[in-house]
Amino acid sequence: LSSVGDCPLAVAGLRGSVSQGDRCYARPLFKAVEREFREEDELCRADSVKNEGLIFYIENIQLVDSEYREGREYVLSKFIKQGSFGEVHSAQDVNTGFKFAVKKIDLKKFSSEEVGAWSTCKSPRVVKLLGVVREGPSISLFMDQKSESLGQLIVKRGRLPEDLSLHYHSQVSTALEYLAKKRVAHLDIKADNVLLSEDGRDTFLCDFGHAERLDTQGQSLSRSKELKGTETHMAPEVVRGEPRGAKADVWSSCCMLLHMLNGCQPWTRYYTCRLYLKIANEPPPLREIPPDCSPLTVEVIKAGLQKDPVKRSSASDLREKTDRALREVGGLSNPVRGPYTEPLYTP
Numbered sequence: 001l002s003s004v005g006d007c008p009l010a011v012a013g014l015r016g017s018v019s020q021g022d023r024c025y026a027r028p029l030f031k032a033v034e035r036e037f038r039e040e041d042e043l044c045r046a047d048s049v050k051n052e053g054l055i056f057y058i059e060n061i062q063l064v065d066s067e068y069r070e071g072r073e074y075v076l077s078k079f080i081k082q083g084s085f086g087e088v089h090s091a092q093d094v095n096t097g098f099k100f101a102v103k104k105i106d107l108k109k110f111s112s113e114e115v116g117a118w119s120t121c122k123s124p125r126v127v128k129l130l131g132v133v134r135e136g137p138s139i140s141l142f143m144d145q146k147s148e149s150l151g152q153l154i155v156k157r158g159r160l161p162e163d164l165s166l167h168y169h170s171q172v173s174t175a176l177e178y179l180a181k182k183r184v185a186h187l188d189i190k191a192d193n194v195l196l197s198e199d200g201r202d203t204f205l206c207d208f209g210h211a212e213r214l215d216t217q218g219q220s221l222s223r224s225k226e227l228k229g230t231e232t233h234m235a236p237e238v239v240r241g242e243p244r245g246a247k248a249d250v251w252s253s254c255c256m257l258l259h260m261l262n263g264c265q266p267w268t269r270y271y272t273c274r275l276y277l278k279i280a281n282e283p284p285p286l287r288e289i290p291p292d293c294s295p296l297t298v299e300v301i302k303a304g305l306q307k308d309p310v311k312r313s314s315a316s317d318l319r320e321k322t323d324r325a326l327r328e329v330g331g332l333s334n335p336v337r338g339p340y341t342e343p344l345y346t347p
């Protein structure tokens with residue numbers, strides 16, 4: 001067990017236990033570990049359940065005899081939500097009292113991309129992945145616990161004021177700028193996957209369950225045509241099964257901006273049927289931009305909801321436009337915990 005640099009890492013012992021090593025080996029190792037896990041005999045009996053994985057931040061998560069098991073080294077507390085491919089609970093380390101969130105994924109549904117893409121992201125705008133441990137037939141992903149998601153705040157407030165919506169959109173665009181530089185597409189950008197700090201002023205992107213790595217041209221390496229993400233926020237190229245990349249996240253971030261401004265997801269007030277065909281064939285949902293929005297906010301949404309990904313703004317262009325729009329409305333002045341405002345339309 002040795003700590004490396006400022007982020008001691010427990011690297012998967014391919015056989016049996018959790019140990020430490022260097023983060024930069026996490027990804028190829030994780031491919032190997034994933035293969036290992038898959039090939040692993042399904043006969044792992046309860047008493048010989050394997051416990052192996054990577055713990056990135058060892059000071060808060062304490063291994064015991066180089067193992068980290070639910071019910072022993074940590075305990076689950078309340079159920080939080082159904083994340084992508086697994087249930088999310090809040091949890092606490094028995095020895096340190098450290099609280100965190102954990103998503104438990106069935107081994108068969110586990111994609112090494114969720115860890116590979118996430119573990120390369122070290123940005124203040126992306127929630128920290130604290131570690132990954134296999135527990136028999138499932139994989140547990142540990143992350144920093146946050147108080148609530150942007151999705152929950154929108155439900156509480158009905159819809160958000162323009163300045164607060166632009167403030168959050170600017171931060172998410174910053175996260176997308178970072179992901180694009182790291183050649184990662186998240187592919188499930190939505191308010192439920194944006195977590196808030198205690199005071200509600202800072203956002204953290206989470207849930208890389210649909211993430212894909214990008215090539216030097218910014219196109220997904222996975223070549224998968226699988227429909228990924230949340231239908232109301234899917235970009236036209238995604239629903240058409242065309243090559244998708246970082247620009248798909250830009251489209252989704254503007255769907256999220258409409259969700260914040262209106263209090264309802266785009267398309268849902270006009271259609272109840274499957275939306276894929278509407279997204280592919282109809283014009284972008286610009287008619288859903290609230291009439292009282294400032295002109296620069298309209299510019300942001302028009303630039304991000306270009307159906308052709310080539311014409312669509314990049315995350316960095318969109319962040320600049322969003323910051324200008326926020327300045328035009330006088331900056332962030334509304335409180336995060338403010339009054340309930342009736343959504344423009346309740347489905």
Ligand SMILES: Oc1ccc(F)cc1Nc1nc(-c2ccncc2)cs1
Pocket residue numbers: 080081083084088089101102103141142143145146147148149192193195206207208209
């Ligand atoms: O992909 C994950 C990997 C590990 C986790 F622990 C959680 C997630 N996914 C999500 N977690 C949340 C959430 C967490 C904590 N508080 C409020 C919401 C919303 S989506």
